[in-house]
Every structure is written in C-alpha cells, then in structure tokens.
Amino acid sequence: MDDELHERIRAVITGVPAGTVATYGDIAALSGAPSPRLVGRVLAEDGHDLPWHRILRADGTPAPHLAHEQLERLRAEGVLADGPRVNLRKYRRQVEPDSADGPGTLF
DNA sequence: AAGTTGACTCTAC
DNA sequence: CGTAGAGCCAACT
Numbered sequence: 001m002d003d004e005l006h007e008r009i010r011a012v013i014t015g016v017p018a019g020t021v022a023t024y025g026d027i028a029a030l031s032g033a034p035s036p037r038l039v040g041r042v043l044a045e046d047g048h049d050l051p052w053h054r055i056l057r058a059d060g061t062p063a064p065h066l067a068h069e070q071l072e073r074l075r076a077e078g079v080l081a082d083g084p085r086v087n088l089r090k091y092r093r094q095v096e097p098d099s100a101d102g103p104g105t106l107f
Numbered sequence: 108a109a110g111t112t113g114a115c116t117c118t119a120c
Numbered sequence: 121c122g123t124a125g126a127g128c129c130a131a132c133t
Contacts, residue, residue, distance in 0.1 A: 002130085024115055035128045036115040043114050045131095055114075063114040070114095 009033055009042045016054045019078045021091045023058050053077075060088040 012031040016022050024036035033039055040063075043052050053073035056062050061084055062070040071081045079091050 028115085033129090035130090037113070037129055038115095040114040041130065047114075052114075057114085058116055066114065 005031070005033060005038070006042055006046070009039055010046065010050060013039075013043070013047070013050045013052070013055060016051060018051070018054075019091075020093060021054045021056050021074065021079060021086055021088070022093060023056055023088070025058055026093065027055060056086055056088070060085040062086075 009027060009031040012027050013022075024039045027033070027039045028036040031039070039055070043050065043055065052066075053062075053070045054077075056070075061067065067084060071084070071086075074081060074086065079086060081087075
C-alpha cells in the first residue's frame, strides 16, 4: 500500500536537521517516492506536523503561496535567504565541508 | 473512463 | 533571467 510510502516520506522530512533545508526531489529520492510531486502532495495533505518550512523547490525558492512564512521560519532557524531564494549550496543537506574541489564543482 | 490539478523537475530556447 | 514543453504520479471531477 502507499500508506507506507506516505509514512516514509513523512519520516524523511522529519529527519531533516534544523538549520538545513532539502528539496522535494531530495525527499523523494531518500524516501523512495516515485516522483517529487508525491512529496508535495503529502505535505499539502499531512504536513501540518512536519518541518515543512525546510522543504524547498529545486532552485531554492519555496512554493509561491507559502514563500513568505517559509522564509520567515527559515530565517528564525538561522537559514539566511538571498532574496526570495535560499543558498542551497550552503544549507542543502550540509554536504561535506571539503570535496577536494574548487567552487562550483560540488555535486 | 478521460480530463484537470498541484507545496515538482529538467531540458531547451 | 524568462518562458515553454515534456515527464511525472496520485487524487479529484
């Protein structure tokens, strides 16, 4: 049943560390969701108890209708947004501090 | 059953 | 940086 997937998605979102952010695609990949859209659906339906404000779109901008509050909440957690956009490079999953590579080559 | 919709993403121009 | 199209999946009409 997809109930399990639903719960798994919730679990992954809950597991996102405070002060960091993740994209819908990330949640989808980590939870095994077939598509990022499912993540959005779960959040819309049952995200009231989850740290939904840590979930951003692939370009670092939050969903249009929530943008205002989301950025506000993130700011309260120490995630500083550059305009309407959040620096995914810096806050996304808190990637390793060093990749033996110059800037821009990460990921 | 077929068409829309939506807290999405990617590639192309 | 912007728009456009295609792919995507489950719920809703």
